Amino acid sequence: MKVKSKQQYKIMRHRRIRAKITGTKERPRVAVFKSNQYIYAQVIDDKAGKTLASASNYGGKKTKTKTKDKKSEGASKVGEALAEKMKKTGITEAVFDRGGFKFHGRVKAVAEGLRKGGIKI
Template sequence: MLTKKEQRLRRSRQTRIRIATQGVARLTVNRTNLHIYASLISDDGSKVLATASTTQADIRKELGGSGKGATVAAAQQIGKLIAEKAKAAGIDRVAFDRAGFAYHGRVKALAEAAREAGLQF
């Protein structure tokens, strides 16, 4: 029987195989109990083009110190930030890789904020 983490990683692998055939940059999301991370990875998967997370010092100040990175509001802020960084890198179309996490709560908030900021996926 697979553990919860193994099940998530299995789902994540299937998604990445499907995204690899699309030939577009990948917006990957990772969520922990305390923080949320977003990375923009090139279409061939060779390099990270941009990152944003609630562990960054300037974001932590805006969120009000430590322990506030696990909220929907924080995820929305990271979504906007990663979309701005993607635009600056000349990318407006990405594939959303939720890494096996359910499209709900913080993951959904990050995705919707990135869409509102002009990223297409």
């Protein structure tokens, strides 16, 4: 019997989630990815295959969400920044794709930031 790694289980969870949810232009999918240091979130229209908006706490020139706070506080700010971008494009509700990660910690903080920004998930 072959032992599966944590990464393989994460991939299996993500495939199971993606089989059930899709994003449309009216209600796009908010996909979350987290690395050890950063968190990324993007709004995707699966029908057209386009990214409508994105935010992260990676300190590039395009984003203003880099903080020296705790990781979960930074993730919450990423959610709020993404909610602001979504409102500018006229999106008020979305489907949340946790990307195979548990809905806990930084992933949950992104969702709470989106809700705080006025997006219905």
